[in-house]
Amino acid sequence: MSRVLVTGGAGFIGSHLVEHLLVQGHSILVVDDLSTGLEHQVPVHPEVELVCSTVDQWLADEPSESFFEAYHLAAAVGVRKVVEDPFGTIINNVVETAGLLQFLAKSSTPTLLASTSEVYGVGHGRPFRESDDSVYGPTTVARWSYAHSKAVDEHLAFALEETLPSVVIRFFNTVGPRQRGDWGMVLPRFVQAAMANTPIEVHGNGMQKRCFADVRDIVGALPRILHTPNARGLPVNVGHDEPISILELAELVRKVLNSDSPIRIVPYKEVWGRGFQDLQERIPDLARARNLVSLPPSRPLAETIRDLAESIRTEDSL
Numbered sequence: 562m563s564r565v566l567v568t569g570g571a572g573f574i575g576s577h578l579v580e581h582l583l584v585q586g587h588s589i590l591v592v593d594d595l596s597t598g599l600e601h602q603v604p605v606h607p608e609v610e611l612v613c614s615t616v617d618q619w620l621a622d623e624p625s626e627s628f629f630e631a632y633h634l635a636a637a638v639g640v641r642k643v644v645e646d647p648f649g650t651i652i653n654n655v656v657e658t659a660g661l662l663q664f665l666a667k668s669s670t671p672t673l674l675a676s677t678s679e680v681y682g683v684g685h686g687r688p689f690r691e692s693d694d695s696v697y698g699p700t701t702v703a704r705w706s707y708a709h710s711k712a713v714d715e716h717l718a719f720a721l722e723e724t725l726p727s728v729v730i731r732f733f734n735t736v737g738p739r740q741r742g743d744w745g746m747v748l749p750r751f752v753q754a755a756m757a758n759t760p761i762e763v764h765g766n767g768m769q770k771r772c773f774a775d776v777r778d779i780v781g782a783l784p785r786i787l788h789t790p791n792a793r794g795l796p797v798n799v800g801h802d803e804p805i806s807i808l809e810l811a812e813l814v815r816k817v818l819n820s821d822s823p824i825r826i827v828p829y830k831e832v833w834g835r836g837f838q839d840l841q842e843r844i845p846d847l848a849r850a851r852n853l854v855s856l857p858p859s860r861p862l863a864e865t866i867r868d869l870a871e872s873i874r875t876e877d878s879l
């Protein structure tokens with residue numbers, strides 16, 4: 562049985578990926594420091610081993626194992642976390658990733674690196690194509706530390722291409738069961754507020770548009786992209802390409818969950834302070850992903866909202 566490494570496997574996307582890899586017949590080592598992940602999200606199964614550690618600590622113990630393939634998802638994630646701790650975000654996302662990629666390069670392990678649509682910054686592409694320029698705001702604005710850190714990660718992977726067969730996945734907004742709103746993720750924040758009948762806070766003017774993909778629709782594509790030789794050495798957008806405004810999203814959540822929550826518009830500066838920059842539209846061009854593998858149609862957002870609410874209910878009752 563082939564052994565696969567998943568860093569960040571106790572997190573939102575990682576735990577769904579681990580379940581998928583298990584069904585595919587792999588044995589899995591999860592390395593996760595549980596900073597935002599949860600131990601009980603890792604399937605209890607004889608073929609799944611969890612090491613509760615940072616990637617750095619795990620590497621310091623000089624693991625002797627080699628892996629059939631690796632998925633590097635561990636990272637500091639979420640606008641709130643990034644704005645509160647830009648230094649920690651950079652160290653976590655860049656320094657630990659550099660160490661891991663060097664380790665994996667020694668055994669030429671095929672590696673999938675989780676990146677983000679944030680690397681486009683305030684880029685002007687409509688929709689965003691992988692070949693677009695990245696345009697960032699000033700370094701005095703903490704939120705850009707996440708985009709910079711992930712862009713450096715991409716450079717690190719591509720710089721090692723002679724020894725490290727890698728593919729970079731630029732996730733666009735990914736949502737679904739087990740996602741939590743603690744670090745500013747919009748959909749779980751809205752769902753939690755709607756369930757509690759408290760105000761749904763829309764940051765900005767609500768006209769900004771995003772595309773939301775259900776995690777269960779996309780994790781299956783990740784191993785297939787990694788196994789496609791033409792994807793090697795490339796960034797690939799992954800997500801859904803149907804935009805919805807954040808105000809429409811708030812209204813949909815209220816309707817689907819039959820909630821009485823009022824919708825409250827809160828200017829960015831009240832939430833994130835002066836100088837916070839966001840972009841009006843973030844839509845992926847999925848042509849590259851579709852050329853590499855067939856992407857399944859996304860399930861309706863209403864179904865994702867219902868299932869996310871159910872997972873929050875279950876989590877709250879634990």
Ligand SMILES: NC(=O)c1ccc[n+]([C@@H]2O[C@H](COP(=O)([O-])OP(=O)(O)OC[C@H]3O[C@@H](n4cnc5c(N)ncnc54)[C@H](O)[C@@H]3O)[C@@H](O)[C@H]2O)c1
Binds near residue numbers: 575592597598676
């Ligand atoms: N969810 C999205 O919409 C989205 C969008 C773009 C990119 N991504 C990327 O996808 C990946 C997974 O994100 P997610 O949404 O599942 O977030 P998440 O916070 O649920 O998952 C990250 C996991 O990594 C762990 N972790 C963090 N730092 C670690 C370290 N140094 N060592 C070991 N474990 C560590 C956390 O405990 C957590 O379990 C991240 O790399 C993120 O940047 C996610």
